Amino acid sequence: MDYKAYIAQKLNIDGMSTEEVASAIAVPPDSTMGDYALPCFKFAKLMRKSPVMIADALQSDFVCDDVINEVSAVNGYLNFRINKAGLARDVLARIGAEGEKYGSSDMGAGRVICIDYSSINIAKPFHIGHLSTTVLGGALYRIYNFLGYKAVGINHLGDYGTQFGKLISAYKKWGNREEVEKGGIHAINDLYVRFNNEADEAMEAEAREYFRLIENGDKEANELFDWFKSLTLAYVQTIYERLHIRFDSYAGERFYTDKMAPVVEELKEKGLLKESNGAQIVDLEPYGMPPCLILRSDGASLYATRDLAAAIYRKKTYDFYKCLYVVAYQQNLHFKQFFKVLDLMGYAWAKDLVHVAYGMVSLEDGSMSTRKGKVVWLEDVLTRCVEKARAILEEKNPALENKDKVAEIVGVGAVMFGALYNNKIKDITFSYDKALNFDGETSVYVQYTCARAASVLAKAQAEGVAFANAPAGEPCEEEFALLKALADFPDTVREAAEKYEPSFIARYAVDCAKLFNKFYFDCKIMQAEPAVREFRLAITRATLTTLTNALTLLGIGVPEKM
Ligand code: ARG
Numbered sequence: 001m002d003y004k005a006y007i008a009q010k011l012n013i014d015g016m017s018t019e020e021v022a023s024a025i026a027v028p029p030d031s032t033m034g035d036y037a038l039p040c041f042k043f044a045k046l047m048r049k050s051p052v053m054i055a056d057a058l059q060s061d062f063v064c065d066d067v068i069n070e071v072s073a074v075n076g077y078l079n080f081r082i083n084k085a086g087l088a089r090d091v092l093a094r095i096g097a098e099g100e101k102y103g104s105s106d107m108g109a110g111r112v113i114c115i116d117y118s119s120i121n122i123a124k125p126f127h128i129g130h131l132s133t134t135v136l137g138g139a140l141y142r143i144y145n146f147l148g149y150k151a152v153g154i155n156h157l158g159d160y161g162t163q164f165g166k167l168i169s170a171y172k173k174w175g176n177r178e179e180v181e182k183g184g185i186h187a188i189n190d191l192y193v194r195f196n197n198e199a200d201e202a203m204e205a206e207a208r209e210y211f212r213l214i215e216n217g218d219k220e221a222n223e224l225f226d227w228f229k230s231l232t233l234a235y236v237q238t239i240y241e242r243l244h245i246r247f248d249s250y251a252g253e254r255f256y257t258d259k260m261a262p263v264v265e266e267l268k269e270k271g272l273l274k275e276s277n278g279a280q281i282v283d284l285e286p287y288g289m290p291p292c293l294i295l296r297s298d299g300a301s302l303y304a305t306r307d308l309a310a311a312i313y314r315k316k317t318y319d320f321y322k323c324l325y326v327v328a329y330q331q332n333l334h335f336k337q338f339f340k341v342l343d344l345m346g347y348a349w350a351k352d353l354v355h356v357a358y359g360m361v362s363l364e365d366g367s368m369s370t371r372k373g374k375v376v377w378l379e380d381v382l383t384r385c386v387e388k389a390r391a392i393l394e395e396k397n398p399a400l401e402n403k404d405k406v407a408e409i410v411g412v413g414a415v416m417f418g419a420l421y422n423n424k425i426k427d428i429t430f431s432y433d434k435a436l437n438f439d440g441e442t443s444v445y446v447q448y449t450c451a452r453a454a455s456v457l458a459k460a461q462a463e464g465v466a467f468a469n470a471p472a473g474e475p476c477e478e479e480f481a482l483l484k485a486l487a488d489f490p491d492t493v494r495e496a497a498e499k500y501e502p503s504f505i506a507r508y509a510v511d512c513a514k515l516f517n518k519f520y521f522d523c524k525i526m527q528a529e530p531a532v533r534e535f536r537l538a539i540t541r542a543t544l545t546t547l548t549n550a551l552t553l554l555g556i557g558v559p560e561k562m
Pocket of ligand 1: 119121159307327
């Protein structure tokens with residue numbers, strides 16, 4: 001039941017759409033005032049009356065019913081009290097019927113959302129700096145699919161550039177096949193780091209030559225490049241599996257090699273290309289930005305050139321409704337620039353490109369450093385967190401079965417939740433201890449709450465207490481607060497998509513878990529008299545379903561026992 005829409009419809013205010021009125025209705029911070037409130041000053045201009053008079057008039061016209069039990073006008077606010085038993089009945093029935101689909105919708109039917117995320121660089125470490133783009137993008141991918149959109153996950157691989165010439169040069173000098181085969185991405189990265197530390201001018205020249213050879217389709221150079229690429233992808237795949245991340249396309253920068261010339265041509269035709277010190281640029285000074293570099297003076301393309309070609313290709317291929325780029329805020333200017341260039345080229349869809357920017361993640365112990373070779377690999381963070389989770393589980397619940405499996409779910413979830421809990425633009429410092437706190441605002445807390453709910457349900461089943469068809473009772477305060485939160489889940493998912501903020505769902509999960517725990521401790525479940533016990537079991541099951549759906553959308557697993 002969408003109460004806001006229901007109230008708005010009943011109010012039927014002249015000159016305002018139901019949607020407008022519904023969006024003006026809020027949940028008062030203090031529930032003693034009511035469950036919903038409409039601030040009437042918003043209509044003062046339209047109705048040419050004072051908010052107090054409007055509230056009084058709306059109140060006297062409002063006829064209460066089975067859904068809205070009470071309405072009062074206080075200081076220009078119209079407060080509504082809903083039928084609590086009705087809400088309980090509604091929400092429990094809905095969650096029971098929809099199960100793992102609860103919170104989903106078909107609002108996005110027929111619309112494609114491209115999401116460019118993770119977008120790692122070939123032969124470079126998959127490090128802690130990639131955590132946010134990977135898990136935020138993965139969450140958005142699931143959220144949009146859940147809302148009926150067709151999400152297309154794109155890993156815009158960084159597989160183009162002179163660094164691959166350097167890598168070949170380093171491999172030829174210091175590497176051997178066996179070692180690289182064995183060491184994989186780490187061995188490749190070591191070679192690259194060594195080049196940056198030790199290469200002399202002769203090697204630099206050689207590297208440029210190798211890059212040229214790759215570009216010109218030289219067989220050996222391309223075989224080496226493809227080998228490095230496949231080793232990198234095989235490695236990141238293992239991490240993506242642990243994070244429950246998937247992609248529909250790995251079309252990276254190289255994929256656009258033959259798609260850039262037409263774009264450059266088009267820019268020229270549209271009179272947008274200018275020469276500047278031998279380079280080709282698009283002047284963005286009128287828009288308060290430095291120029292967008294299209295071709296270097298030696299004719300080489302740039303990062304922006306490939307992004308222009310990629311955006312045009314994606315529009316043609318997917319006809320997206322929106323195309324999201326989940327990339328750190330350090331690249332704000334880059335996105336503003338190439339979005340503007342597409343706009344100047346006359347593409348109306350340039351307004352559908354969205355840079356979903358996020359802040360930095362650093363580690364509490366030994367912050368991330370990009371100095372040569374000194375990066376924190378994401379894999380190491382995951383391993384360490386899983387080990388710590390394993391130790392905590394061992395201590396808290398020595399009899400737990402499948403400890404390794406549970407530790408993997410808990411540990412990996414904790415790292416992911418670390419990047420998902422705060423507003424995405426914030427810089428965050430990851431702390432293993434905080435992330436694994438059973439009583440904190442953590443995934444562990446939510447997972448533990450789920451395990452608690454599951455164990456209550458298991459107990460009921462063991463004792464043969466059936467509750468599937470339990471009639472909803474008149475909820476007490478704790479029950480009502482929880483039920484109302486459960487009813488808010490679909491709205492939360494929708495808002496998370498609208499604002500590109502998976503953190504809304506993460507916060508929701510923590511808040512809802514808190515309400516469940518208050519309910520669990522203040523209301524006896526199994527010891528209550530039969531009718532109340534069954535109602536409470538139904539609430540418990542609905543909570544487990546909703547929290548599981550929330551964590552699943554974030555890509556985080558839910559162990560049955562903890
Ligand atoms: N590979 C790039 C980097 O590591 C990120 C690419 C983001 N996507 C894009 N279309 N520019 O900085």
